[in-house]
Amino acid sequence: MISDYKHQMLPMEKVLRDPIHNYIYIQHQVILDLINTREFQRLRRIRQLGVANYVFHGAEHSRFTHSVGVYEITRKICDLFQRNYPSKEKGDGLWNDDERLVALCAALLHDVGHGAYSHTFEHIFHTNHEKMTTEIITSSHSEVNAVLRKVAPDFPEKVASVIEKSYPNPQVVQMISSQIDADRMDYLLRDSYFTGTNYGTFDLTRILRVMKPYSDGISFDMSGMHAVEDYIVSRFQMYQQVYFHPVSRSIEVILSHLLKRAKYLYKNGKTNCLGPTNLLFPFFEGDFSLSDYLKLDDGVLNSYFSLWQDSDDKILSDLADRFLNRKPFKSVRVSEDTRYLLPTLRKLVADAGFDSEYYTATNDSFDLPYDTYSPSQNKHRTQIELMQKDGLLVELSQVSNLVAAISGKVSGDERFFFPKEMKSSEQQLELFGPIYSEFQSYLKNDTLIKK
Amino acid sequence: MISDYKHQMLPMEKVLRDPIHNYIYIQHQVILDLINTREFQRLRRIRQLGVANYVFHGAEHSRFTHSVGVYEITRKICDLFQRNYPSKEKGDGLWNDDERLVALCAALLHDVGHGAYSHTFEHIFHTNHEKMTTEIITSSHSEVNAVLRKVAPDFPEKVASVIEKSYPNPQVVQMISSQIDADRMDYLLRDSYFTGTNYGTFDLTRILRVMKPYSDGISFDMSGMHAVEDYIVSRFQMYQQVYFHPVSRSIEVILSHLLKRAKYLYKNGKTNCLGPTNLLFPFFEGDFSLSDYLKLDDGVLNSYFSLWQDSDDKILSDLADRFLNRKPFKSVRVSEDTRYLLPTLRKLVADAGFDSEYYTATNDSFDLPYDTYSPSQNKHRTQIELMQKDGLLVELSQVSNLVAAISGKVSGDERFFFPKEMKSSEQQLELFGPIYSEFQSYLKNDTLIKK
Amino acid sequence: MISDYKHQMLPMEKVLRDPIHNYIYIQHQVILDLINTREFQRLRRIRQLGVANYVFHGAEHSRFTHSVGVYEITRKICDLFQRNYPSKEKGDGLWNDDERLVALCAALLHDVGHGAYSHTFEHIFHTNHEKMTTEIITSSHSEVNAVLRKVAPDFPEKVASVIEKSYPNPQVVQMISSQIDADRMDYLLRDSYFTGTNYGTFDLTRILRVMKPYSDGISFDMSGMHAVEDYIVSRFQMYQQVYFHPVSRSIEVILSHLLKRAKYLYKNGKTNCLGPTNLLFPFFEGDFSLSDYLKLDDGVLNSYFSLWQDSDDKILSDLADRFLNRKPFKSVRVSEDTRYLLPTLRKLVADAGFDSEYYTATNDSFDLPYDTYSPSQNKHRTQIELMQKDGLLVELSQVSNLVAAISGKVSGDERFFFPKEMKSSEQQLELFGPIYSEFQSYLKNDTLIKK
């Protein structure tokens, strides 16, 4: 019974309409059952891009849509590998289609542990969405685990090990996590579509066609070099233009301070300022279960923030208002040379009546757009290998000027955030006019300057 | 001071990136201030298509995005009218650009009174989003009203009257509400984009170009007949394919029954089954304020449903589970001829152990894709008029076979909804096998049949 | 050797980049060899839409691009049929993949006999592109035939019979020619793309997915009804908006008269007025070989027209100028009621100094957007059949209001064409002022009227 489940195909494949891939094809009963679990359906209530929709209002798509997209790209890779590079004998470095189901499940579930406003939330409450993903997959309390267990008793651990990159077959691992994987390819295309920018577009069909399994993972035919290059550049541009947008980061700063303030109030016994927001209490305590974690989503947090708007704690209510009603902080770029000025600026903000712990922040957003292998790094990345006609591999940045230009270099900037009020220009009328005026003398061309 | 506000333009126009219109151009300080009100920002937390994302997973866009889109189309119409058909003297039937601001504000705010899961919610709690729109605009307690009042003391009422169609200038009214208005044009394009279907696409640029103001409203140059025809057909197809989708309607049925059950429990004193969901209590009571109304959004309701999953009331918890975790009812088409069978089917559902009040429903979704003027109808529609070279008007369905084919005819169907369990095929193993079997004998080709 | 050729697959499939289908996949050596024949390469020099680019300037695509597109859609249908409906035993009405190669070749070659400005050319010179297609395929003088013969001696005839609809397997025939076939689906999407209109778009992926082979040909799953409906409506709209465009037809009228005049001059011994345009002489004579036919393409004709601009024959040179330099005739719609006025109008044109045989024309463009089977018609069409869950077929217009509305009705109009000069408004200055004035009194709202 159970052993059959692994191979149980739907009598008619089911399709989901998807703006990125046109249709998503569900063929295994296992995949359909996983989608129907409550842990997976919960992803409908968590936005893929957190607060980015405050800047790009179309970016309201959920992690659910991204997860089925990653599944679909992985399914396509398996189809192409099986058609073009089927393994004939063990160890020939080609594709063994028995790996398909574990790859598809890992693709579908790779983000199942994400919570509401993941990155900010994790920062304040020390949760970890990757650990939660593993726990959802392997804990006997989840519906996801129950489905996977029906395939085989050790199947949940197998799926988890793919996501954790410890699965022995590097082809399966690299499909889901590498510098050019189903995850990244889906989110670039999807975020690009929903934000309405076109920076993230690249030729997915071509990249899939030039993928080639080999003994150490997945390589790319040299003829597809430009398509791969274009993908790397697109990714770089999405980071520059969308993911590192200063206003998004400003909203995240407010969210972070809001949660920090709530935790502070709880820790200091001022629960009356927090109202009936008890689903957060385990996190304030630092002691939560999987079940506690799964109860949270964007809607729950937002409804708490809505309550906090009426809190007696002025900082909490003000930050909740700024967050929900989109009143971002302003920011300027900070460099090595000007970082020493930050205490001065913080003091000016405090002088203008703002608690500088909650009303200022520095935040750096950096990313490596692409990196080659470096033995010294503790968390090294799988570099992108191109396969020549004669079978030899060449690392991407060796043949692409554009990729070489951004390879191994961090991109992004460090910014100082402060209340919009500090840029007020109606100085004559205001009590804090001179303070504002001095503060502004440090700002020029979106950058912090020495006077 | 106040009189200036009306004409206060932003020093640099602001743009919002939008996947449908590419950019949305904010030029008036008034419009920027309206967008920044809490009532308008709240629209970010209400999905445009309610539960349609359970079928078309991309359709997670909010009423915020639609509202700014309607604004943008209206802005474009004003620009074209002002460039091509500026009024030279009172009564010449051309465009008076003094109407621009009232048109833009009405466009932006036309949906500001929508609440979470509007249509279902209204059905159960007798709220009315159109009245709420008016109230938000005219009540002195709203931020929206405060902004509008700064333009002129009677400006809020003017804006409201456009939305209520009582504003004297028919051109302004028809921009926002007619059979081919900025509202419909935006939602067709937007819903089409986010669902990933292409039924709703039509040539917006061309339709805008052939719009012509005249004394009784807005007509369309005869040369644009086919573009207008294509819009009507697109709208018809979106209704058939997306808005009337049986699975969406099934989820709505579950939502409706869930809210009905909660109200029943409240009314019968079983508030302990409802948990701390007190923001809904005024609605259970049937006595709510604007402030109560504005506290609700999709996230608040969803977080309540999440609590209800653990309710002691089995019906409430089961329906909440079916809703949140997407377990739609099944349905069949019902016709005049087979409607008499519904009591029999309901009885079978009850026999199988389901409370038929909460586990069955009939639901009809009908719409008039296009209608011509009919004096007998109490809520008649503005028909679409095409202007010939000699200035004479011809009603659209007179010259378009396609439009004539669907004009004045309701489209849609009536369906009977029931739990998926009733279609179970593993009859031998189940207690209710024979009941299921009899039930299924009434179903064929997605339709209710006589045996 | 020869027998192998049929199954010879390319070691690596070749792809052609295509804006409509993204990539076109060439897998058989036979297909690659056919594309490389001179008869097929010649299609690069013949525009798909004849003169439509004079109205929609982007529509400069050739019959080559369309032909590979039809091939690609057919290939996709074969893949889907083979995966989902493979025949198990003779006569089960499912797909026999041995038919794949004949289907692919027929798809690729279905238009190979088209000549320059086909429809107009055929009208004047009594050529027939369908007969030429058969001849190219079956004549031993063509490279196409040489390739096909390598598959099997009777293979050319088989391929030709598919295109002529006499091939015994109705599934293969209907793939290439029916009311919803690979040919039409490609040209609607392609013409829509290159003209830059969006009327011709429909959901190709979905239509392909719901296609089902059965014993009498190809049916469509009922679940795809709306996609099929949308295709029919799109086709109708492309005819109305693009293919029947009055200005294109006017250019065709000029082209037709230009060729007629050249033939007249030749027949009357005035070859000196024609210059060295001898590739046309066999056609003037009405006695041409396949080789003569294949020497003509758009470029050859255009270069002749270019010479004719300097001809001593004033009519020839004027019409050549009007054609090459885009000086279309004007036109008005003619109805049953006003057709009797045409002699009067022709006389006025003659009075104004134009030879009315060459400077006026009536032209009707009519099409049946969709038709059901009718035994009385001599050239009846294959109606579109939808398959219900229980296997019964329903004809499309029975379930679609929109299709019923345009089914069996001709669409299009009859127009009278005349020189633009007749609409001159500077009457005072011109000799023919009063004639122009009288002529114009018959025209109103783009229509011929009784005074």
Added chain:
Amino acid sequence: MISDYKHQMLPMEKVLRDPIHNYIYIQHQVILDLINTREFQRLRRIRQLGVANYVFHGAEHSRFTHSVGVYEITRKICDLFQRNYPSKEKGDGLWNDDERLVALCAALLHDVGHGAYSHTFEHIFHTNHEKMTTEIITSSHSEVNAVLRKVAPDFPEKVASVIEKSYPNPQVVQMISSQIDADRMDYLLRDSYFTGTNYGTFDLTRILRVMKPYSDGISFDMSGMHAVEDYIVSRFQMYQQVYFHPVSRSIEVILSHLLKRAKYLYKNGKTNCLGPTNLLFPFFEGDFSLSDYLKLDDGVLNSYFSLWQDSDDKILSDLADRFLNRKPFKSVRVSEDTRYLLPTLRKLVADAGFDSEYYTATNDSFDLPYDTYSPSQNKHRTQIELMQKDGLLVELSQVSNLVAAISGKVSGDERFFFPKEMKSSEQQLELFGPIYSEFQSYLKNDTLIKK
């Protein structure tokens, strides 16, 4: 009369449907009249990308479509400049709308002197499309000149001087020719659309919005840096992927050799091998008039090549066949290190029976994707300047890593071309087997290698 012509606007603006810009808006009578000249209409018969359609079959668009596209982008720039940066007084560095007409005419006509297969043709016959553009504009024999003269007697020279970059207003010059001008922006988008690749896409709307006139030309607001960067990268990728495609270059090599052979035959008195291709004779002679030049287009040349397929000269007929029927040469990359091997390879080709003058070639395609100002270069480029909030300018590559990476570096490669036969693998069967075999020993991974 004449003076009015300059300001004569069309009573209703005319629109051309365009796949790239949706609509192209014609507002001035002058522009409409220019489009209707025979010199401009002739551009319909000259493909924008020469032979690229042999690789990307969709790329069949003409220079006509590109020319109206450049006009449209220029029109949009003028509109934005006039709305946002109208000059208030002479010398303020802002936009003077009196420059609009000269800018629009120059944009429309900038490529009017292109001939059939321009670059190759020029190489063999020492024509120059830029000089021909000037001549068409300024010669009193052209219809274009007649239209322009109606504006003002010196207007033709003004328009020509814009194209020649000697016009005094640098804003007008840079609109049409600079590193980011209407010409390049249109062709990248257009070539990308018609080839079906997406490398050339960038955010045109955003780039237009951030353009700012200043005293020395056109700068870009710093906020648009990423959009400009994306444009430069897109351009680089189009060169790498489309414009430098080895197969296109191979077809150009064949074309070049074909024309060279024809000229050789003519010069050596073998006109009988050339047939009645007398429109080329003035070019063989090196003595041609404007009128001779305007008689040529792609169709004329192709029809000559078609005749040459039957020539008694074997080289001419073979090259004509290879060109028309798409039989490209093969090629390998050549480096500094391996260039010394070319004589050896040429000799092997000759030994295999091919005239190496006509059957081999080296061809390098190099381009500077972006360049900064360098006083040493004789043909220096206008660098791209970004304007900061405080008005100071920064050159693009100073702030963009990606642009810096490709700035000032030539991209492209040098290749050696030879007949496909040299790569034959059926060596045993062939007379030249050993020669082929030795030849092939120099080729590896698409590159010329030392053995």
